[in-house]
Amino acid sequence: MISLIVAYDKNRCIGKKNTIPWKIKADMLRVKELTTNQTILMGRKTYESIGKPLPNRINRVLTRSLNYTANGIEIYHDFDMAIKNIQTEKLFIFGGSQIYEQYIDKVEEMYISEIQTCVVGDSFFPKIDMEKWIVVSCEEYDSDEDNEYNYKFIHLKRK
């Protein structure tokens, strides 16, 4: 199954200068819980912003650079090949902006963390056509010492 996971703010902003512009520990734990033992597919810029492969996951990285190398990741140059031959239950489209834009129409479910703030950023998630999606669940949480803003965990499935 092709899934997608993202955290965005009220304007669908996902990043600023190749970083994530908030500290929400609960979201990091949710990402870990959902994607461990699965495959994640990310763009080269997101991979470099993380700086290392995420453990206990198959890390696929998409780049047009034919001589790109790094330990512990699978490198793809082809849009279609990157989502083929999935050896795990799920492949998560993991970002960033370019990757979400290109793959959103191929995704069967989305795990969204909606951070209840409006940051100044430079990377955005595409607008979601809610006619095409069913809300499986939507949980709301308040900020606390580990989570600097209120946030919602949303799970959508394609109709």
Ligand SMILES: NC(=O)c1ccc[n+]([C@@H]2O[C@H](COP(=O)([O-])OP(=O)(O)OC[C@H]3O[C@@H](n4cnc5c(N)ncnc54)[C@H](OP(=O)(O)O)[C@@H]3O)[C@@H](O)[C@H]2O)c1
């Ligand atoms: N909030 C979240 O949930 C979340 C999640 C992930 C990332 N982010 C944020 O998103 C931002 C990065 O997003 P971004 O859009 O700038 O970069 P990106 O999507 O991570 O990576 C873009 C790169 O992917 C490669 N690529 C894209 N399409 C390709 C294709 N069709 N074929 C081959 N290679 C392709 C290219 O690499 P080459 O240039 O090497 O050819 C391109 O420069 C950062 O701020 C990051 O922190 C946020």
